[in-house]
Amino acid sequence: MNVMTTIDESVWGARTDGVSALERELARLRRSSGAHAKEQGVPVARASVLNLVVFATREIHARRAAETVNELATRHPSRAIVIVADREPGGRAELEMHCQLSHPDGAQQVTYEQILIRARGAADRRLVSAVIPLLLPDLPVFLWWTETPPLDLPYFDDLVWLADRLIVDSGDFARPDHTLPRLHAVARSGANRYGVTDFNWTRITPWRELVTQFFDVPAWRPFLDTITGIRVGFAVDADGREIHPSQALLFIGWLASRLGWSAVESLAPSEAGGLLFAMRRPDGQDIPVRVRPRFIPSLDEGDLSGLRIQSEVGGRHAEFVVKRSETATHATALVTVGGRGMSERIVPLGRPGVSELLGEELTIARSDSIYEDALAVLVALTTG
Amino acid sequence: MTVAPPLANPLRAGPRLARTPQPCALVIFGATGDLAARKIVPALYNLALQRLLPAAFAVVGAARADLTSEHFRESLHADLVKFSRTKPINEDVWRSFAESVHYVSTRDGEGYETLRHTLADLDVRAGTNGNRLFYFATPPSAYGPITDLIKQHRLTENVNARVVVEKPFGHDLESATELSEKLQGVFTEDEIFRIDHYLGKETVQNILVLRFANGIFEPIWNRQYVDHVQITVAESLGIEERGAYYEQAGALRDILQNHLLQLVALVGMEPPVSFDAKSVRDEKLKVLRAIRPITMEQTDTNVVRGQYGPGFIEGAPVPGYCDEDDVADDSMTETFLAIRTFIDNWRWEGTPFYLRTGKRLPKRTTEIAIQFRAAPHAVFSQEAAEGMEPNALVLRIQPDEGISLKFGAKVPVQGIRIRSVNMDFVYGASFMVDAPDAYETLIIDALRGDATLFTRQDEVEQQWRFVDPIAQAWAKGRGPVPVYPAGTWGPAEADLLIAEDGRTWRKP
Numbered sequence A: 001m002n003v004m005t006t007i008d009e010s011v012w013g014a015r016t017d018g019v020s021a022l023e024r025e026l027a028r029l030r031r032s033s034g035a036h037a038k039e040q041g042v043p044v045a046r047a048s049v050l051n052l053v054v055f056a057t058r059e060i061h062a063r064r065a066a067e068t069v070n071e072l073a074t075r076h077p078s079r080a081i082v083i084v085a086d087r088e089p090g091g092r093a094e095l096e097m098h099c100q101l102s103h104p105d106g107a108q109q110v111t112y113e114q115i116l117i118r119a120r121g122a123a124d125r126r127l128v129s130a131v132i133p134l135l136l137p138d139l140p141v142f143l144w145w146t147e148t149p150p151l152d153l154p155y156f157d158d159l160v161w162l163a164d165r166l167i168v169d170s171g172d173f174a175r176p177d178h179t180l181p182r183l184h185a186v187a188r189s190g191a192n193r194y195g196v197t198d199f200n201w202t203r204i205t206p207w208r209e210l211v212t213q214f215f216d217v218p219a220w221r222p223f224l225d226t227i228t229g230i231r232v233g234f235a236v237d238a239d240g241r242e243i244h245p246s247q248a249l250l251f252i253g254w255l256a257s258r259l260g261w262s263a264v265e266s267l268a269p270s271e272a273g274g275l276l277f278a279m280r281r282p283d284g285q286d287i288p289v290r291v292r293p294r295f296i297p298s299l300d301e302g303d304l305s306g307l308r309i310q311s312e313v314g315g316r317h318a319e320f321v322v323k324r325s326e327t328a329t330h331a332t333a334l335v336t337v338g339g340r341g342m343s344e345r346i347v348p349l350g351r352p353g354v355s356e357l358l359g360e361e362l363t364i365a366r367s368d369s370i371y372e373d374a375l376a377v378l379v380a381l382t383t384g
Numbered sequence B: 001m002t003v004a005p006p007l008a009n010p011l012r013a014g015p016r017l018a019r020t021p022q023p024c025a026l027v028i029f030g031a032t033g034d035l036a037a038r039k040i041v042p043a044l045y046n047l048a049l050q051r052l053l054p055a056a057f058a059v060v061g062a063a064r065a066d067l068t069s070e071h072f073r074e075s076l077h078a079d080l081v082k083f084s085r086t087k088p089i090n091e092d093v094w095r096s097f098a099e100s101v102h103y104v105s106t107r108d109g110e111g112y113e114t115l116r117h118t119l120a121d122l123d124v125r126a127g128t129n130g131n132r133l134f135y136f137a138t139p140p141s142a143y144g145p146i147t148d149l150i151k152q153h154r155l156t157e158n159v160n161a162r163v164v165v166e167k168p169f170g171h172d173l174e175s176a177t178e179l180s181e182k183l184q185g186v187f188t189e190d191e192i193f194r195i196d197h198y199l200g201k202e203t204v205q206n207i208l209v210l211r212f213a214n215g216i217f218e219p220i221w222n223r224q225y226v227d228h229v230q231i232t233v234a235e236s237l238g239i240e241e242r243g244a245y246y247e248q249a250g251a252l253r254d255i256l257q258n259h260l261l262q263l264v265a266l267v268g269m270e271p272p273v274s275f276d277a278k279s280v281r282d283e284k285l286k287v288l289r290a291i292r293p294i295t296m297e298q299t300d301t302n303v304v305r306g307q308y309g310p311g312f313i314e315g316a317p318v319p320g321y322c323d324e325d326d327v328a329d330d331s332m333t334e335t336f337l338a339i340r341t342f343i344d345n346w347r348w349e350g351t352p353f354y355l356r357t358g359k360r361l362p363k364r365t366t367e368i369a370i371q372f373r374a375a376p377h378a379v380f381s382q383e384a385a386e387g388m389e390p391n392a393l394v395l396r397i398q399p400d401e402g403i404s405l406k407f408g409a410k411v412p413v414q415g416i417r418i419r420s421v422n423m424d425f426v427y428g429a430s431f432m433v434d435a436p437d438a439y440e441t442l443i444i445d446a447l448r449g450d451a452t453l454f455t456r457q458d459e460v461e462q463q464w465r466f467v468d469p470i471a472q473a474w475a476k477g478r479g480p481v482p483v484y485p486a487g488t489w490g491p492a493e494a495d496l497l498i499a500e501d502g503r504t505w506r507k508p
Helices: A019-040 A059-072 A124-134 A154-160 A175-189 A199-203 A207-216 A221-226 A245-260 A354-363 A369-383 B034-049 B068-083 B091-098 B109-125 B141-152 B173-184 B204-211 B243-268 B277-290 B429-434 B436-446 B457-476 B493-499
Strands: A015-016 A051-057 A077-086 A094-104 A112-120 A143-146 A165-168 A197-198 A229-238 A275-280 A286-295 A304-313 A316-324 A329-339 A339-346 B024-029 B056-061 B100-107 B133-137 B160-165 B192-194 B224-235 B303-309 B311-313 B315-317 B335-344 B351-356 B365-372 B392-398 B402-410 B418-426 B482-485
Touching: A015 A019, A015 A077, A019 A112, A019 A124, A051 A059, A059 A077, A059 A112, A059 A229, A059 A339, A077 A124, A094 A124, A112 A124, A124 A154, A143 A154, A143 B091, A165 A316, A165 A329, A165 A354, A197 A199, A197 A339, A197 A369, A199 A207, A199 A245, A199 A354, A207 A245, A207 A304, A207 A316, A207 A329, A221 A229, A221 A304, A221 B068, A221 B192, A229 A245, A245 A286, A245 A369, A339 B034, A339 B091, B024 B034, B024 B109, B034 B091, B034 B192, B068 B091, B068 B100, B100 B109, B100 B133, B109 B141, B160 B173, B160 B436, B173 B192, B173 B457, B192 B335, B192 B457, B204 B243, B204 B392, B224 B243, B243 B277, B243 B335, B243 B351, B243 B392, B243 B436, B277 B457, B303 B493, B335 B493, B351 B493, B429 B493
Parallel strands: A051 A077, A051 A143, A077 A112, A143 A165, A165 A197, A229 A286, B024 B056, B024 B133, B056 B100, B133 B160, B160 B192, B224 B351, B303 B482
Antiparallel strands: A015 A094, A094 A112, A229 A304, A275 A286, A304 A316, A316 A329, A329 A339, B224 B365, B303 B335, B311 B315, B335 B351, B365 B392, B392 B402, B402 B418
């Protein structure tokens, strides 16, 4: 475990001694980049639209995050402050800083500033004091927390207090069943100061869009009020290791919150290894909900594999189905009414990479109440 | 035209799900033509790729040719391979999209009856539910006859119908009014969507965002601070294969009447009450009406025309206009024009707007430059201020979309020396890739029934009212039309036009 002792300066840039030395170094880098560009006749702009603070506990995660941010730099020019809190034991508590400037691929005119803060030893509470002076003034702060955020620890509070938006990925949580309810509480208590979002929520946007499109069609819209059953499939590993179906539950939470359904019981495992529970429509009718694991090698664990919504109006039965292709590149959206196929469409539905997910989230500047409502239902289901 | 409004969809809420239109059948007249192949169908396919088309959607191609739906789809696929902005073609998505594509030959009245039955059938079978968008992608001469046939065969009866009409909308005021009246025999003005594809461009919409989402620009956006405005729409291309059309149109009708005057309107307009079709277009109309007319007698002193001769573009020799296909050897058609005009209202009184456009200019560029007045008093010595120029705010529409602000800064030496620097906001390489094509934006808007980015009858007519006297003056005048070598910024007369006022054209 204790292998990383030095920072790779070819990745993170030269080490600097404190915040003002770091700012001086960045200014020097900007000057030399400006001089270089002048020779080529291209003006260099330091366009910044946001501050992005990334928190990781391992350098490898930090490195991946930095690559992602770099990929996005032309679209979301930013100052990125990457914190690696690997808390290498033995040493004394201290913060080590590195910085560098880079031109994202093909965009000579945009520079991207990357700062690394590495926390050695028990330096967690010091972090915020190093981050504050490094933030570009007057621009929104996005805090991207890789892995499980320590929602109850003071240094998490310190950092989230700076943020306009907290971005997490519940797909990487060690215990989503424990962390999601806390995340909901954090979202609620921070509602006026920052918004919270989850890559697992971003991942289901196309699914929500497709389901929404079904009910834009006037002939099918009445079926939305009388849903009689839902099945959602999600991907699992070959070894069948138990995972938390957060995407599936967020999807159900979204439908339930938009349609006014309430939880009548908390989750119970079904025989097939998934979940089976009931929710109640506003008219008192119960809806069986089934969440089923599927082994699909092309998908990541937890990704939705398909969904089926059943409904009935005046004795006419309808099914709305979205099914992901085996290759995870497409989905088929199907509608059947009274046993007759009404519509079948193939649409692209790939597996977005982290940079696409982050890019999407960076375009939304405030809280997303639709997400918070969906999360509230998920929490109500899981905590009973 | 009465269909009960659909029940609201409670799922469609929040910032992420906003843009899909309601179910609709799109009928393309001129479906076998160039515009359908180059723009409309690629736009539709790319919308399908982005999952932006409604679940109930159908395309009906209509044209004279005798084709089966199967053949029509095949030819569309071939066009798509050539013209799609995203490649390679996603065959699964194409096949699925193509299933919603149909073809009806509208050679005669019987064809229109077939069209009516096809649409009625799609309303039920595909769920398009009486929502129809007719798209006139034919030569303008066919707009009238098609409208008559739509009426005669009752294609708009008891349904929600809208129509998209391509430019050119008429060739003068009279013909534009006539065409509007013709369309209004079938559609209400709210249902008529006149395309000016410039308005679909991201950066053109950004003019309104820059002006009206920011508090700092509007206070200086007037005659007190602005010395003059220059708008350039430059193309390095010639007329390609459009000789026959261009001979009739010229730069005046092809660019000034629509694109350039729309840009003037967006730059010059007062703040609208809100970003909706009526408010925005009301304000645009107001400023269009305030543009000082140029009479036939004033044309020579305020407008310069030119025609490109042989020259070089990007290092390669190109022929002169008169040597192009379908162009008369002694053609007097202008391929360049420069114009000085004023907006006679409280905000702009006395501030000249210089507009120019041309083909075979040195590069392809569209920009709007707001030139501010110089600092009122020379604080620094003349020597120090030698490199100083007045401030300019430049909105670059294409290529390299962005905004730059020019201001003076101190050169870091002992003592004072001042140089102009540009503060650049570049939309950035990947942003440009992501920016939707103008046709995608406009088709989605038309399907959604949002007319904000389309031109209204009164706007189009006002634009013709401005252009007509100039066209008449040129038609009467004898020539010769000044010739400029291809690859230069137009004839010397254009430089004189602006030099009279003690100003110069920018080199964009």
